Amino acid sequence: MTVYHAGHAWIGGKVERDVRIDVSGDRITGVRAGAERTGEILTGLVLPGFANAHSHAFHRALRGRTHGDRGSFWTWRELMYRVAGRLDPDSYFALATAVYGEMALAGITCVGEFHYLHHGPDGVPYADPNAMGNALIAAAREAGIRITLLDAVYLTSGVDGKPLEGVQRRFSDGDYDGWYRRFETLRGGDGVRIGAALHSVRAAPADGMATFAQRTDGLPVHVHLSEQPAENEACQAVHGCSPTELLQDRGVWQPMTTAVHATHLTAGDIEILGDGQYVCLCPTTERDLADGIGPARALADAGAALTLGSDSHAVIDIFEEARGVELDERLATRRRGHFGAGELLTAATAAGHASLGWPDAGEIAVGRRADLVAVSLDSVRTAGTDPAGLVFAATAADVTDVIVDGRRVVTGGRHRSMDVAAALRNSTTELVLS
Amino acid sequence: MTVYHAGHAWIGGKVERDVRIDVSGDRITGVRAGAERTGEILTGLVLPGFANAHSHAFHRALRGRTHGDRGSFWTWRELMYRVAGRLDPDSYFALATAVYGEMALAGITCVGEFHYLHHGPDGVPYADPNAMGNALIAAAREAGIRITLLDAVYLTSGVDGKPLEGVQRRFSDGDYDGWYRRFETLRGGDGVRIGAALHSVRAAPADGMATFAQRTDGLPVHVHLSEQPAENEACQAVHGCSPTELLQDRGVWQPMTTAVHATHLTAGDIEILGDGQYVCLCPTTERDLADGIGPARALADAGAALTLGSDSHAVIDIFEEARGVELDERLATRRRGHFGAGELLTAATAAGHASLGWPDAGEIAVGRRADLVAVSLDSVRTAGTDPAGLVFAATAADVTDVIVDGRRVVTGGRHRSMDVAAALRNSTTELVLS
Numbered sequence: 064m065t066v067y068h069a070g071h072a073w074i075g076g077k078v079e080r081d082v083r084i085d086v087s088g089d090r091i092t093g094v095r096a097g098a099e100r101t102g103e104i105l106t107g108l109v110l111p112g113f114a115n116a117h118s119h120a121f122h123r124a125l126r127g128r129t130h131g132d133r134g135s136f137w138t139w140r141e142l143m144y145r146v147a148g149r150l151d152p153d154s155y156f157a158l159a160t161a162v163y164g165e166m167a168l169a170g171i172t173c174v175g176e177f178h179y180l181h182h183g184p185d186g187v188p189y190a191d192p193n194a195m196g197n198a199l200i201a202a203a204r205e206a207g208i209r210i211t212l213l214d215a216v217y218l219t220s221g222v223d224g225k226p227l228e229g230v231q232r233r234f235s236d237g238d239y240d241g242w243y244r245r246f247e248t249l250r251g252g253d254g255v256r257i258g259a260a261l262h263s264v265r266a267a268p269a270d271g272m273a274t275f276a277q278r279t280d281g282l283p284v285h286v287h288l289s290e291q292p293a294e295n296e297a298c299q300a301v302h303g304c305s306p307t308e309l310l311q312d313r314g315v316w317q318p319m320t321t322a323v324h325a326t327h328l329t330a331g332d333i334e335i336l337g338d339g340q341y342v343c344l345c346p347t348t349e350r351d352l353a354d355g356i357g358p359a360r361a362l363a364d365a366g367a368a369l370t371l372g373s374d375s376h377a378v379i380d381i382f383e384e385a386r387g388v389e390l391d392e393r394l395a396t397r398r399r400g401h402f403g404a405g406e407l408l409t410a411a412t413a414a415g416h417a418s419l420g421w422p423d424a425g426e427i428a429v430g431r432r433a434d435l436v437a438v439s440l441d442s443v444r445t446a447g448t449d450p451a452g453l454v455f456a457a458t459a460a461d462v463t464d465v466i467v468d469g470r471r472v473v474t475g476g477r478h479r480s481m482d483v484a485a486a487l488r489n490s491t492t493e494l495v496l497s
Numbered sequence: 498m499t500v501y502h503a504g505h506a507w508i509g510g511k512v513e514r515d516v517r518i519d520v521s522g523d524r525i526t527g528v529r530a531g532a533e534r535t536g537e538i539l540t541g542l543v544l545p546g547f548a549n550a551h552s553h554a555f556h557r558a559l560r561g562r563t564h565g566d567r568g569s570f571w572t573w574r575e576l577m578y579r580v581a582g583r584l585d586p587d588s589y590f591a592l593a594t595a596v597y598g599e600m601a602l603a604g605i606t607c608v609g610e611f612h613y614l615h616h617g618p619d620g621v622p623y624a625d626p627n628a629m630g631n632a633l634i635a636a637a638r639e640a641g642i643r644i645t646l647l648d649a650v651y652l653t654s655g656v657d658g659k660p661l662e663g664v665q666r667r668f669s670d671g672d673y674d675g676w677y678r679r680f681e682t683l684r685g686g687d688g689v690r691i692g693a694a695l696h697s698v699r700a701a702p703a704d705g706m707a708t709f710a711q712r713t714d715g716l717p718v719h720v721h722l723s724e725q726p727a728e729n730e731a732c733q734a735v736h737g738c739s740p741t742e743l744l745q746d747r748g749v750w751q752p753m754t755t756a757v758h759a760t761h762l763t764a765g766d767i768e769i770l771g772d773g774q775y776v777c778l779c780p781t782t783e784r785d786l787a788d789g790i791g792p793a794r795a796l797a798d799a800g801a802a803l804t805l806g807s808d809s810h811a812v813i814d815i816f817e818e819a820r821g822v823e824l825d826e827r828l829a830t831r832r833r834g835h836f837g838a839g840e841l842l843t844a845a846t847a848a849g850h851a852s853l854g855w856p857d858a859g860e861i862a863v864g865r866r867a868d869l870v871a872v873s874l875d876s877v878r879t880a881g882t883d884p885a886g887l888v889f890a891a892t893a894a895d896v897t898d899v900i901v902d903g904r905r906v907v908t909g910g911r912h913r914s915m916d917v918a919a920a921l922r923n924s925t926t927e928l929v930l931s
Binding site: 126129136161352377379390401402403441445452460485491 | 557562567572726787788790812827831834837875876877878881882883886887889892918919922924929
């Protein structure tokens with residue numbers, strides 16, 4: 064057993080002082096506030112581990128590179144496809160290891176990797192048809208965090224069924240059956256869960272959705288939903304309903320389904336998602352890609368459980384994502400005070416982990432997974448602030464210590480087994496140079 | 498003479514490699530790209546020093562403390578006034594020194610301090626009527642950065658002339674003449690300039706504006722402008738015109754006048770400000786306070802020179818402010834690509850310094866002030882990105898070395914003469930506890 068002593072810890076929705084946390088194996092076996100200072104000292108505020116519920120690991124290679132010529136959407140998309148075209152299982156393992164290393168340093172103890180880069184050039188499968196997915200799983204293990212691999216159906220390039228072209232052919236299994244044959248050979252394990260995804264109503268034909276929903280029953284399932292108005296318009300034109308309604312009609316909204324983005328919704332859509340659905344917001348990406356501001360408060364009020372993702376990794380900082388939910392709602396409404404710190408932290412932790420198939424993570428409580436994240440109260444950003452309001456002041460740079468499933472991954476702001484910055488530089492450079 | 502060697506430097510609007518920068522006293526005396534590696538090595542990308550064109554130093558005490566009970570506007574305002582009520586020259590010197598230290602660490606080499614907390618409790622002047630302003634000047638010196646003290650007229654609590662109450666009485670000099678008598682005794686000096694401010698059309702009566710403009714001719718003058726729609730409505734009701742028009746009519750828009758915020762403008766207002774005015778945007782504050790998104794692109798297109806400020810210091814990070822201008826415009830328009838990195842960096846540097854009365858700062862060029870800011874290209878945030886897109890990837894935590902007027906202030910991410918985090922903690926705690 065390891066005994067940790069936290070100067071401050073977030074327990075049961077509030078900040079407690081001098082908290083003793085006992086850990087055996089991968090579990091928390093004791094929690095007591097007002098304890099004597101003994102064991103391994105974690106200074107600052109100790110939070111449960113963060114869940115990054117929506118990641119496309121390879122997008123990290125684009126950071127800071129899509130704003131040339133002012134950075135139109137097409138600047139971004141062109142480079143995104145160039146990188147997608149160049150990756151192979153080895154280079155993707157290297158890149159994803161670095162990206163998950165950056166996540167570990169930011170206090171993220173589990174990633175939901177929305178994965179569609181399945182096959183080799185021109186869509187020819189690798190000898191191991193899951194070589195790319197398995198590279199992502201291996202990368203998460205290497206970086207010391209858990210992963211839920213959300214393996215995506217990606218078959219068309221439009222709601223109208225337009226075929227995939229160029230690099231997009233790497234995404235396709237031909238049809239739903241082809242996807243399922245490959246998918247069913249994926250294996251989870253220690254720190255690894257397998258989930259599924261429908262890329263979107265643009266990329267996943269409606270005729271196979273109902274069977275998909277049956278085949279993935281009980282698994283975490285993620286869907287990109289209404290990120291841009293154009294998707295809604297195309298769906299109305301072809302199906303006469305919104306994407307949310309189409310997915311409802313085909314039975315995709317199961318208890319473990321997450322709608323990702325959910326930016327442009329009707330009142331009816333919000334009602335559907337409010338029936339206990341997970342909704343993953345990605346504020347830094349939605350701002351970077353000019354998607355707009357989603358109806359976060361309305362979704363939460365309707366009954367949706369909000370989660371958070373860094374998506375395109377323009378930023379990897381769950382504090383930024385969490386406060387972005389509140390701050391963007393302020394921009395949209397011109398009022399303050401929509402989400403309290405506790406709600407935002409729940410989205411960043413317990414709700415996120417549960418949505419990824421880890422309902423036993425995301426809380427500092429007996430029986431839960433021993434994910435602990437110590438955040439400095441003594442950086443220039445956090446000094447003098449109230450620990451209870453830390454989510455509004457801290458950044459990923461303030462994370463000092465990270466424990467995942469009882470194992471130390473980060474100490475003093477450094478990853479214990481890798482030089483993350485060097486790994487990012489080395490794995491990125493060749494991918495982005497022309 | 499000191500010779501610096503920058504791995505990369507931002508020169509003449511682009512990134513050059515291996516740049517030798519010669520510094521004599523407070524000036525740059527030589528700049529040459531493609532130089533041999535000699536002298537003091539500055540790794541990463543070296544930028545000109547940042548100007549923080551709008552600061553209320555004491556608001557830093559509120560960071561992370563105004564979101565309890567979800568954080569309404571009133572939560573914020575109540576705490577802001579509580580802190581304002583408690584400060585005296587000694588405690589304000591201590592707090593501002595810490596805040597300016599945080600700015601130095603973020604690469605800010607000059608602050609524009611918009612100062613209205615002039616007098617003692619109940620509005621009784623201190624023995625030195627400028628004790629508070631002089632405390633701010635001394636604080637900037639202590640922290641090693643330049644300051645332009647923008648001493649503000651603050652006489653009423655509404656456009657209708659409603660008198661000040663409670664703690665607000667500390668802000669008032671009674672009338673414009675009283676303000677001017679105190680103001681004219683302020684003295685600049687090495688690294689210190691004196692400018693003036695009209696708090697806003699709410700706090701500065703219209704009848705004295707024209708004389709104010711004459712008395713402050715040639716000085717930097719700042720005005721809070723149309724931060725919230727309520728100000729516009731009140732101004733229309735009393736004066737039958739917008740705040741921008743009222744200030745135009747009274748001759749306040751001089752070449753050295755800066756409009757701060759300028760969030761809610763008419764097309765006519767934009768045309769007026771486009772006639773070469775400075776406009777200081779404070780995106781992190783405008784998001785935090787739910788002000789809304791100002792017409793940044795339209796102002797720049799009309800001819801305004803944009804500058805940046807961290808204002809309430811919810812965040813002190815000029816990278817965040819700079820990219821916030823572009824990112825919030827994306828949220829408002831649902832398109833990417835409004836501002837290039839070069840425009841954003843100009844706002845953060847040359848334009849900001851010029852607006853504060855330091856036209857010889859903000860560029861790495863011969864004859865300019867020797868303000869140099871080295872930003873790591875090797876942090877987990879910046880590794881693998883393009884140096885030319887750094888403003889979209891870096892944070893204040895990536896600033897490693899800062900030289901102000903030829904003097905080293907920050908080395909290896911640490912302030913050379915103070916423990917900034919400890920200073921922030923020590924100077925804040927008593928002010929905010931009830």
